[in-house]
Amino acid sequence: MKHEFIKALENNDLPEMKKIPKSDLHNHATRGGNKRYIGKYYGITIPKHPKFNNLHEMNQWNSQNIKPFIKGRAGYKKRIEAAFVQAKNDGVKVLDMCFEIGEVSEFGGSVERMVQALKSLHNTFAPNVTFIPGIALGSYYPMDEMSRGLEEFLAQDYFKSLDIYGEEEDALKFKSLFRKAKDKGLILKAHVGEFGSAELVQRAVEELELNQVQHGIAAANSKSIMRWLSDNKIILNVCPTSNVYLSRVEDYNVHPIKILYDNGVKVTVNTDDMIIFDASVSEEFFNLYNAGIFAAEELNEIRENGLRAGI
Numbered sequence: 108m109k110h111e112f113i114k115a116l117e118n119n120d121l122p123e124m125k126k127i128p129k130s131d132l133h134n135h136a137t138r139g140g141n142k143r144y145i146g147k148y149y150g151i152t153i154p155k156h157p158k159f160n161n162l163h164e165m166n167q168w169n170s171q172n173i174k175p176f177i178k179g180r181a182g183y184k185k186r187i188e189a190a191f192v193q194a195k196n197d198g199v200k201v202l203d204m205c206f207e208i209g210e211v212s213e214f215g216g217s218v219e220r221m222v223q224a225l226k227s228l229h230n231t232f233a234p235n236v237t238f239i240p241g242i243a244l245g246s247y248y249p250m251d252e253m254s255r256g257l258e259e260f261l262a263q264d265y266f267k268s269l270d271i272y273g274e275e276e277d278a279l280k281f282k283s284l285f286r287k288a289k290d291k292g293l294i295l296k297a298h299v300g301e302f303g304s305a306e307l308v309q310r311a312v313e314e315l316e317l318n319q320v321q322h323g324i325a326a327a328n329s330k331s332i333m334r335w336l337s338d339n340k341i342i343l344n345v346c347p348t349s350n351v352y353l354s355r356v357e358d359y360n361v362h363p364i365k366i367l368y369d370n371g372v373k374v375t376v377n378t379d380d381m382i383i384f385d386a387s388v389s390e391e392f393f394n395l396y397n398a399g400i401f402a403a404e405e406l407n408e409i410r411e412n413g414l415r416a417g418i
């Protein structure tokens with residue numbers, strides 16, 4: 108597939124690029140769908156996102172332009188359906204999507220019913236996509252609530268990864284929960300180094316025993332931490348468009364993913380919140396290639412990193 112991938116990049120050929128196997132390992136399931144798919148179903152047009160100065164602005168925009176139209180359990184399932192359809196249509200073969208503990212409220216608090224719904228949606232809309240269902244904790248929720256929720260999710264023997272988002276520093280408080288998930292053999296990840304420092308990336312990886320980091324781009328500020336991440340084979344699931352539109356990075360042509368790659372850190376390319384940022388995995392590869400920071404062969408190596416990382 109290397110040859111086809113390089114040819115598709117060089118020819119700016121999106122239909123061909125969609126046929127080539129890719130991964131998406133940083134995908135917040137409820138925000139993983141294509142906004143035109145969702146818009147068509149609800150008879151609305153979701154506008155183009157502006158550039159946000161921070162997460163708060165993004166959440167506000169989401170609350171005004173998307174959330175009011177997609178309601179209840181049916182709306183929840185439509186969002187997940189859209190995410191599976193998006194992955195399938197974009198040639199994503201390995202998909203790690205995370206589900207927040209609180210989303211179980213859409214199923215009357217029954218994790219079992221939630222899992223049944225996820226299995227059915229996967230089988231119906233993307234049966235050929237290798238699906239890695241993930242659990243997401245919010246670091247600003249009370250520990251006991253997250254702990255109880257995690258127990259219930261783990262009891263299903265269905266979820267295969269654990270992630271945490273929110274205040275990056277607060278994630279470290281959830282060490283005991285990560286240990287529980289590790290004992291069950293889950294892939295461990297955390298959102299860190301998007302807003303926080305390189306040092307925090309290393310601390311989170313050490314203390315939470317992470318296999319992968321969501322974003323982690325701040326690591327590019329430290330040569331020694333990049334070497335450490337490389338030596339320990341930690342994977343950084345980077346989302347270039349999210350970083351640009353959340354004002355973490357000025358533009359694609361100065362994105363630190365290139366520095367991370369050049370320093371031997373294993374990186375992958377992902378969507379984060381497709382329904383907001385509207386850039387598929389295929390388009391993310393074009394954005395990086397057209398910015399002139401990567402050779403096509405290098406991007407192919409990044410594509411292969413992702414296909415290997417998820418399994």
Ligand SMILES: [Zn+2]
Nearest residue numbers: 133298321379
């Ligand atoms: Zn994220």
